[in-house]
Amino acid sequence: MKKVTINSVAEYAGVSKKTVSRVLNNEPNVSPATREKVLKVFKELDYKPNPIARGLARNKSFIIGCLYDNPSKSYITRVQSGALEACHKFNYNLLIHPCELRGTELIENVGQLLTTSRLDGLVLTPPFSDSQELIDYLKTQDIPYARVASAIQDDSSISVRSNDEQGAFELTEHLISLGHKEIAFIKGHPDHSATEKRFSGYRNALSKHGIDFNSHLVAEGNFSYHSGADSAKEILDLDPMPTAVFASNDYMAAAVLKLATQRQLKVPEDISIAGFDNAPIARHIWPGLTTIAQPVEEMTRQAVEQLIMQISDPSTEVYQKVLEAKLITRESTASR
Amino acid sequence: MKKVTINSVAEYAGVSKKTVSRVLNNEPNVSPATREKVLKVFKELDYKPNPIARGLARNKSFIIGCLYDNPSKSYITRVQSGALEACHKFNYNLLIHPCELRGTELIENVGQLLTTSRLDGLVLTPPFSDSQELIDYLKTQDIPYARVASAIQDDSSISVRSNDEQGAFELTEHLISLGHKEIAFIKGHPDHSATEKRFSGYRNALSKHGIDFNSHLVAEGNFSYHSGADSAKEILDLDPMPTAVFASNDYMAAAVLKLATQRQLKVPEDISIAGFDNAPIARHIWPGLTTIAQPVEEMTRQAVEQLIMQISDPSTEVYQKVLEAKLITRESTASR
DNA sequence: ATGATATTTGACACCGGTGTCATAATGTCA
DNA sequence: TGACATTATGACACCGGTGTCAAATATCAT
Numbered sequence: 001m002k003k004v005t006i007n008s009v010a011e012y013a014g015v016s017k018k019t020v021s022r023v024l025n026n027e028p029n030v031s032p033a034t035r036e037k038v039l040k041v042f043k044e045l046d047y048k049p050n051p052i053a054r055g056l057a058r059n060k061s062f063i064i065g066c067l068y069d070n071p072s073k074s075y076i077t078r079v080q081s082g083a084l085e086a087c088h089k090f091n092y093n094l095l096i097h098p099c100e101l102r103g104t105e106l107i108e109n110v111g112q113l114l115t116t117s118r119l120d121g122l123v124l125t126p127p128f129s130d131s132q133e134l135i136d137y138l139k140t141q142d143i144p145y146a147r148v149a150s151a152i153q154d155d156s157s158i159s160v161r162s163n164d165e166q167g168a169f170e171l172t173e174h175l176i177s178l179g180h181k182e183i184a185f186i187k188g189h190p191d192h193s194a195t196e197k198r199f200s201g202y203r204n205a206l207s208k209h210g211i212d213f214n215s216h217l218v219a220e221g222n223f224s225y226h227s228g229a230d231s232a233k234e235i236l237d238l239d240p241m242p243t244a245v246f247a248s249n250d251y252m253a254a255a256v257l258k259l260a261t262q263r264q265l266k267v268p269e270d271i272s273i274a275g276f277d278n279a280p281i282a283r284h285i286w287p288g289l290t291t292i293a294q295p296v297e298e299m300t301r302q303a304v305e306q307l308i309m310q311i312s313d314p315s316t317e318v319y320q321k322v323l324e325a326k327l328i329t330r331e332s333t334a335s336r
Numbered sequence: 337m338k339k340v341t342i343n344s345v346a347e348y349a350g351v352s353k354k355t356v357s358r359v360l361n362n363e364p365n366v367s368p369a370t371r372e373k374v375l376k377v378f379k380e381l382d383y384k385p386n387p388i389a390r391g392l393a394r395n396k397s398f399i400i401g402c403l404y405d406n407p408s409k410s411y412i413t414r415v416q417s418g419a420l421e422a423c424h425k426f427n428y429n430l431l432i433h434p435c436e437l438r439g440t441e442l443i444e445n446v447g448q449l450l451t452t453s454r455l456d457g458l459v460l461t462p463p464f465s466d467s468q469e470l471i472d473y474l475k476t477q478d479i480p481y482a483r484v485a486s487a488i489q490d491d492s493s494i495s496v497r498s499n500d501e502q503g504a505f506e507l508t509e510h511l512i513s514l515g516h517k518e519i520a521f522i523k524g525h526p527d528h529s530a531t532e533k534r535f536s537g538y539r540n541a542l543s544k545h546g547i548d549f550n551s552h553l554v555a556e557g558n559f560s561y562h563s564g565a566d567s568a569k570e571i572l573d574l575d576p577m578p579t580a581v582f583a584s585n586d587y588m589a590a591a592v593l594k595l596a597t598q599r600q601l602k603v604p605e606d607i608s609i610a611g612f613d614n615a616p617i618a619r620h621i622w623p624g625l626t627t628i629a630q631p632v633e634e635m636t637r638q639a640v641e642q643l644i645m646q647i648s649d650p651s652t653e654v655y656q657k658v659l660e661a662k663l664i665t666r667e668s669t670a671s672r
Numbered sequence: 673a674t675g676a677t678a679t680t681t682g683a684c685a686c687c688g689g690t691g692t693c694a695t696a697a698t699g700t701c702a
Numbered sequence: 703t704g705a706c707a708t709t710a711t712g713a714c715a716c717c718g719g720t721g722t723c724a725a726a727t728a729t730c731a732t
Contacts, residue, residue, distance in 0.1 A: 005688055016712040021690060029710055048451040052397060053688035055388045056717050063431075073413040073616065080432060093453050095399075095429050096416060115384035117429050225620055251620070258622040280409065284561055284587070285621050286594040341718055352682040357720060365680055367728095389718035392687050 004047045013041040024049055055118070060311075064304060065095045065119040067110070067128045071224045072251060074279045075296060079125050079148065082300030090308045095119065101127050101191055107137050114141060121145060121307045123300065127191040129159075144314075146307040148300050151193030158310065159320045160303040164194045167292035167325030168201025171246060171274055174290070174327060176209050178335040180244040180272060182217065186231040186256070188248035189222040198248050198276060217242055221252050228252025232259040236271075243271060243336045250275035250282045253289050257332065268334035278328055288330030295323050340383045349377040360385055391454070396647075400640060401431045401455040403446070403464045407560045408587060410615045411632060415461050415484065418636030426644045431455065437463050437527055443473050450477060457481060457643045459636065463527040465495075480650075482643040484636050487529030494646065495656045496639040500530045503628035503661030504537025507582060507610055510626070510663060512545050514671040516580040516608060518553065522567040522592070524584035525558040534584050534612060553578055557588045564588025568595040572607075579607060579672045586611035586618045589625050593668065604670035614664055624666030631659050 002008075006024075010017040015034060022030045023038040030038075041047070055061050066083050070076055080096065087094045095117060099109050113119070122145040128134055129150030135157070138145050146158035175183050185202050188195035199218075206213055216238065219231035228247060232255050235245055247253035253275030260267055267273055267287055275282055278293035306319040338344075342360075346353040351370060358366050359374040366374075377383070391397050402419050406412055416432065423430045431453060435445050449455070458481040464470055465486030471493070474481050482494035511519050521538050524531035535554075542549055552574065555567035564583055568591050571581055583589035589611030596603055603609055603623055611618055614629035642655040 007688075017689080018691090018712060018714095019710085022711090025690085031710060034710080050392075050454065050688055051452055052388060052391045052395075052454055053717095054690080056386075056392045056719085057688080057690040059388075059717070061388060073409050076413055077409040081434070084432070084434065091452060093431050095431055096420070098417070098420065116387055116427060118386065118388055225616070254620050258620065261622040280561070281617060281620060284590050284594065284617060286597040343718075353719080354682060354684095354721090355680085358681090361720085365678095367680060370680080386718055389687095390720075392689085393718080393720040395687070 004045045006047075006049070009038070009041050009045060009047050012045060013038050059118075060120055061118045062091065063093050063095050063117065063119050064307065065097050065113060065117065065122045066125065067097050067099065067122060068125045069099060069101050069127060070125065071222075072249065072277070072279060074281075075277065078296040079123075079300045082297035083123055083304045085297070086301045086304035086308065089305070092120070092308060101131060106131075106134065110134065110137065111141070114143060119143065120311050123148060123304055123307060125149065125300070126194060127189065130191065130193040144307060144310050146303040146310075148303045149194060149294075151197060155320070156318060158303060158306045158318055160299045160306070160323065161321075162294040162296075162299060162323045162325045164197035164294075164325065165201040165204070167276065167294070167327070168198040168246075168248075169205045170201075170325075170327045171276070171290070171292050172202045172205030173209070174329065175244045175246065175272060175274065175333060176205060176211065178244075178272065178333060180242075180336055181211055182214075182240070182242040182244070183211075184217040184219065184235045184238070184242040184245045186219045186221040186228060186235070186245065186247040186252050188252075189224075190220075192223070195248060202246060221248060223249050223251065225251040225255050228255030229259060232256040236260060236263060236265075241271065244274070244333070245271065246274045247276070249277045250279040250289055250291055253291070253332075254281050254285055257285060257287075257289070268332055272333040272336070274333055282328075283330065287332045290327075290329045290331075290333040293326045293328050295325075299323060340381045342383075342385070345374070345377050345381060345383050348381060349374050395454075397454045397456055398427065399429050399431050399453065399455055400643065401433050401449060401453065401458045402461065403433050403435065403458060404461045405435060405437050405463060406461065407558075408585065408613070408615060410617075411613065414632040415459075415636045418633035419459055419640045421633070422637045422640035422644065425641070428456070428644060437467060442467075442470065446470065446473065447477070450479060455479065456647050459484060459640055459643060461485065461636070462530060463525065466527065466529040480643060480646050482639040482646075484639045485530060485630075487533060491656070492654060494639060494642045494654055496635045496642070496659065497657075498630040498632075498635060498659045498661045500533035500630075500661065501537040501540070503612065503630070503663070504534040504582075504584075505541045506537075506661075506663045507612070507626070507628050508538045508541030509545070510665065511580045511582065511608060511610065511669060512541065512547065514580075514608065514669060516578075516672055517547055518550075518576070518578040519547075519580045519582055520553040520555065520571045520574070520578040522555045522557040522564060522571070522581065522583040522588050524588075526556075528559070531584060538582060557584060559585050559588065561587040561591050564591030565595060568592040572596060572599065572601075577607065580610070580669070581607065582610045583612065585613050586615040586625055586627055589627070589668075590617050590621055593621060593623075593625070604668055608669040608672070610669055618664075619666065623668045626663075626665045626667075626669040629662045629664050631661075635659060 010020045125148045129147035149161045221227040221231045275289045275291040278291045282289035282291045309316045342353045346356045461484045465483035485497045557563040557567045611625045611627040618625035618627045645652045
């Protein structure tokens with residue numbers, strides 16, 4: 001199986017390699033006859049351009065990098081799947097790069113990544129999309145990036161997020177409408193902007209319905225199941241015990257449900273539990289968790305698609321979008 | 337910020353670019369003095385070689401592709417994390433490529449991947465690692481690959497798997513030792529070799545302990561939560577109901593647990609439930625699932641590490657390894 | 673000191689494409 | 703038909719490295 005290069009195509013078609021290159025890239029100024037001829041040779045020889053050579057000549061890699069540091073595996077795979085969809089649409093590929101937000105090595109680590117792989121762009125997922133330090137660095141490096149679920153205000157870069165605040169607001173209103181007044185809240189990781197957004201959605205709903213905010217009902221989690229278990233203990237030990245718990249994600253909510261069940265509490269009869277994210281676990285456990293569904297794939301897909309647009313044409317207008325979150329009610333919440 | 341290329345380094349150091357290249361690649365036949373000098377210039381100019389240019393010259397991309405089609409997000413992320421560890425150790429990167437096993441487009445799809453990204457090698461995870469068709473194709477394409485958790489006998493390619501049969505055997509013995517005799521079994525997806533392995537571990541354990549195999553106790557799942565829910569219904573509807581259920585993975589086990597709980601059955605008092613894989617959900621639900629832990633990251637890490645070895649030196653001996661699986665007992669199983 | 677051998681070094685082509693620019697072919701209009 | 707604008711094409715350098723091979727230099731035995 002001999003290698004088919006642009007040279008062999010050119011020779012076979014009886015044109016210069018530059019003309020072949022023109023046809024390859026759909027450039028203008030090629031006569032229809034020539035174009036036809038070259039295209040036919042493409043087919044005949046089954047020619048596939050070498051992306052590495054193209055990359056060298058154009059200083060492009062056709063690879064997008066995806067940064068993440070997230071304990072939720074379902075979130076990660078959803079992000080990946082949205083990103084991949086957009087990449088494949090434009091013949092890009094996706095390189096994944098989990099790393100840690102904390103620690104001085106972050107910038108160094110990302111710098112290393114950029115020099116060793118010549119990415120064409122980066123998708124930042126939480127908590128990286130909220131790291132001002134990283135964003136400042138990327139600006140100096142002159143590499144395009146898109147932010148997913150970021151709360152940072154930056155009109156100069158692509159951003160797609162969902163409305164965490166509205167989601168949390170709706171969920172809280174749902175609990176209130178079921179008659180709950182003592183609603184405990186488990187916060188997420190302080191590095192994630194979603195944490196504050198969800199919290200304020202919760203507070204706003206309380207306030208709208210004239211329920212006093214009580215800081216004793218708030219526990220500090222970090223989105224991990226483990227932290228949810230700790231918070232669950234705090235909350236279920238309260239006297240009087242709240243009648244509902246709203247955890248900032250489903251893993252923590254699952255931890256609350258587990259502890260409640262261990263303690264022979266009936267859910268939702270004795271206590272209502274709600275989460276956020278609509279992770280698979282929300283429907284894999286019994287009772288299923290009432291939660292907020294975010295369009296994670298869609299956010300990432302749009303972000304990456306726009307990123308690629310911007311890479312191919314830097315004058316593209318910067319895209320910024322907020323998608324809606326949706327309340328999903330399951331069995332874990334009921335009127336009291 | 338001016339670009340630092342091999343040419344600028346060569347000029348600055350007063351040597352030819354070929355000599356710089358030799359230093360870069362730790363080639364012999366460079367005098368210690370020259371090497372020192374060049375290394376100093378590397379530091380001074382903060383030189384980073386361009387991987388794309390290297391790739392073109394050596395016809396390498398320094399990228400490994402990872403193929404998967406697996407409903408378990410935790411399995412996927414574990415695979416990725418093991419693969420990444422090996423990749424980063426050798427300055428490779430990882431490109432992920434989920435696709436579907438079924439359908440005639442598989443070969444075409446993979447062929448497309450190979451031509452558009454010039455991967456240096458492929459890691460096949462289940463069910464691809466068991467696809468003889470794919471493996472035959474890869475052989476014709478002359479691209480190195482490594483199989484993870486594959487049951488196919490192929491001495492010519494790297495393979496790292498864990499002992500599914502032994503794991504299932506141990507788990508079944510555990511149930512038997514708790515006094516169970518009617519142990520239902522939910523099979524996995526027929527395309528995965530693990531499905532048969534786990535099944536035969538189950539049968540062997542029964543037979544060793546003189547328990548007759550009863551085909552009515554076997555349900556056909558496919559590793560998805562959904563299929564587990566269907567199988568759960570079949571099994572819990574049996575009369576008499578078995579005293580234990582062994583599902584081929586944790587998602588299906590979770591589905592059994594959910595249905596059992598919905599039906600007011602006490603687990604493990606009324607029925608014991610066990611899974612396989614030690615997925616996060618196994619410890620996120622109550623009661624926690626007794627299961628078998630497989631070293632997924634370690635398998636993939638070893639597979640990719642060996643793959644990279646083989647890429648850099650094709651004469652490397654083909655590595656084949658079987659790792660042990662480990663029984664994890666939690667609250668979902670008890671003596672009857 | 674001399675020739676023989678081993679080590680170090682660099683010139684140059686090459687990997688497979690793309691960008692620039694000059695030139696050839698074609699079209700348009702008076 | 704000639705003068706000029708427009709479109710099509712190719713020669714050649716270049717992207718930033720690596721491979722080949724010959725030349726230059728160092729090492730060694732005699």
